[in-house]
Amino acid sequence: AQSVTQLGSHVSVSEGALVLLRCNYSSSVPPYLFWYVQYPNQGLQLLLKYTTGATLVKGINGFEAEFKKSETSFHLTKPSAHMSDAAEYFCAVSERDFGNEKLTFGTGTRLTIIP
């Protein structure tokens, strides 16, 4: 069975500082990997995904993540935090199973930006 661990349920960074949100997964074979963002009282928005190819993935709003198979990690980074980045971030995995790509989510990391 797959699982996702997000280290740190709350992360605070200063505006303009580096954002680093950690995600490790457990899977028998490399899965598809995702980061979603959830703003207050809103649904889930896909930030970026890794399915195949280049292991450094760029997403929306200046975020990127790197798939490291040896470390079973998919950490999310952004060089310079903006106030609008305050939200909850979820790492997720799905199996490489055509037509059955249900998502397994981590517990989420709430990102606070300090002015």
Place this chain on the structure above:
Amino acid sequence: DSGVTQTPKHLITATGQRVTLRCSPRSGDLSVYWYQQSLDQGLQFLIQYYNGEERAKGNILERFSAQQFPDLHSELNLSSLELGDSALYFCASSPFRRVYNEQYFGPGTRLTVT
């Protein structure tokens, strides 16, 4: 806007009652997934339908059921409601191509059981 719609946006009901949540997928998407987001359990997969047929089941209680209709909209039925069923319920839709199928999430239905 993902193109996935969910109704109602909010629902307040009492314990023991039954409710129906509705999801309309993006045009052309054949798969619908249901997820529950609660403080206790986090975000978890409940059930998936593809073109009217159940395809995968997750941590869905026996009191819960779902179906997908010929027009591809889906309904999640929750019965004998308990306080612990209070949660945000999301549906997501995806196409069915022989490559990776991205899921597009609706805005969710917030269920409050009192």
